[in-house]
Structure formats: C-alpha cells, structure tokens
Amino acid sequence: xxxxxxxxxxxxxxxxxxxxxxxxxxxxxxxxxxxxxxxxxxxxxxxxxxxxxxxxxxxxxxxxxxxxxxxxxxxxxx
Numbered sequence: 001x002x003x004x005x006x007x008x009x010x011x012x013x014x015x016x017x018x019x020x021x022x023x024x025x026x027x028x029x030x031x032x033x034x035x036x037x038x039x040x041x042x043x044x045x046x047x048x049x050x051x052x053x054x055x056x057x058x059x060x061x062x063x064x065x066x067x068x069x070x071x072x073x074x075x076x077x078x
Contacts, residue, residue, distance in 0.1 A: 037045075
C-alpha cells in the first residue's frame with residue numbers, strides 16, 4: 001500500500017475540526033463521604049448477590065440443557 005493511504009494530515013489541517021467542550025462547573029462543597037458499612041452488612045450484601053447469581057446460573061444451565069435436547073435429572077430436590 002502507498003504511504004498516502006495512511007496520511008491523515010488533511011484531517012489535522014481542516015478548519016472544521018473544532019471540538020466544543022462544556023463549561024467547567026466548580027463545586028463549592030465536596031460530596032458527602034460514603035458511610036462505612038459494618039462487616040456484617042457487607043457479608044449480608046455479598047450473600048444476597050451470591051444467591052441471585054446462583055438462581056441465574058441454574059437458569060442458564062437449564063436453558064443450555066433444553067437447547068441441547070438433554071434431559072434434566074432432578075438432583076437432590078432441584
């Protein structure tokens with residue numbers, strides 16, 4: 001290929017390539033600091049997320065098995 005294919009100087013020289021930026025906004029007061037959660041609250045939130053992920057994972061497995069035509073066996077009450 002020729003060097004002209006990679007030449008972008010015409011873009012840099014163009015008068016129409018102006019970028020408008022919004023006005024800067026000065027914040028006079030800092031945002032409130034996040035409150036520190038206790039270890040128990042963090043563990044509870046993580047447990048809830050894991051339970052949601054478990055349900056989603058199980059649904060994805062069921063969908064995969066249905067798409068592949070494989071029968072699902074009921075294992076331990078599931």
